[in-house]
Amino acid sequence: MKHKKFLIGWIFVVAVLAVACFLVPSTANQETIQxxxxxxxxxxxxxxxxxxxxxxxxxxxSGMVVTAxxxxxxxxxxxxxxxxxxxxxxxxxxxxxxxxxxxxxxAKSNSPHRNGFLGAYIFAAGVYIFVGTxxxxxxxxxxxxxxxxxxxxxxxSDVNGAIALGCLSYLVILSGGIAGNGFKGIGSTxxxxxxxxxxxxxxxxxxxxxxxxTELIYYYIQLSFVLPVIVxxxxxxxxxLIQSYVLTMLTALFYGEVSxxxxxxxxxxxxxx
Numbered sequence: 001m002k003h004k005k006f007l008i009g010w011i012f013v014v015a016v017l018a019v020a021c022f023l024v025p026s027t028a029n030q031e032t033i034q035x036x037x038x039x040x041x042x043x044x045x046x047x048x049x050x051x052x053x054x055x056x057x058x059x060x061x062s063g064m065v066v067t068a069x070x071x072x073x074x075x076x077x078x079x080x081x082x083x084x085x086x087x088x089x090x091x092x093x094x095x096x097x098x099x100x101x102x103x104x105x106x107a108k109s110n111s112p113h114r115n116g117f118l119g120a121y122i123f124a125a126g127v128y129i130f131v132g133t134x135x136x137x138x139x140x141x142x143x144x145x146x147x148x149x150x151x152x153x154x155x156x157s158d159v160n161g162a163i164a165l166g167c168l169s170y171l172v173i174l175s176g177g178i179a180g181n182g183f184k185g186i187g188s189t190x191x192x193x194x195x196x197x198x199x200x201x202x203x204x205x206x207x208x209x210x211x212x213x214t215e216l217i218y219y220y221i222q223l224s225f226v227l228p229v230i231v232x233x234x235x236x237x238x239x240x241l242i243q244s245y246v247l248t249m250l251t252a253l254f255y256g257e258v259s260x261x262x263x264x265x266x267x268x269x270x271x272x273x
């Protein structure tokens with residue numbers, strides 16, 4: 001009975017959206033598709049003043065907002081929620097334990113020798129990517145230097161943010177190599193010199209592609225603004241999940257590879273044991 005009600009509800013929602021696509025008029029385009037896609041990549045026309053000190057890319061403002069939001073939420077959970085955790089977990093405690101446990105198991109399975117710091121990092125990076133990608137769905141507005149109102153993009157749809165996170169992940173991998181094998185670990189990590197570039201542009205390209213596809217749909221599907229909104233939400237959710245998993249998996253995989261003790265160290269430990 002519950003499954004039938006759920007199915008009927010979904011059919012009703014789909015039917016309403018389909019009717020809305022034809023009844024709700026489309027919005028007029030104020031700029032060409034070339035201009036819209038160029039601005040989505042370079043953000044040349046939508047720069048924002050940073051406290052009156054410097055004109056910056058709106059992606060930087062998005063990154064600051066998302067970071068501040070996550071820090072506040074983390075502080076609230078630590079102060080008000082964690083002290084009330086019980087042996088028999090409630091719904092929120094169970095959800096939090098499952099999420100943390102998922103990243104912890106990912107770290108342990110890919111780096112069985114050293115995984116304490118790795119688990120914490122991939123959890124933080126995964127949450128930042130997920131929340132930062134969903135950030136554009138909320139339509140947070142800012143005023144550009146030209147006085148126009150713009151919607152702040154996802155932090156990692158800006159190439160600077162993606163490069164920063166890719167390089168930070170590479171430094172974490174490098175620290176694992178040093179911790180596991182000393183100076184030899186530096187050499188094994190530096191062999192993968194293209195790793196931060198590939199991680200950065202994989203993340204940037206994947207997140208940007210959803211934005212560009214949505215822009216194309218807005219311009220070339222003229223039924224209404226209902227269908228593009230649905231597509232935008234689906235693309236954003238999909239990218240948030242996939243990219244959170246991909247970057248954390250790659251970081252854990254390479255970290256485990258470079259931090260694995262050399263055969264000589266393993267033999268020496270066995271002799272001492």
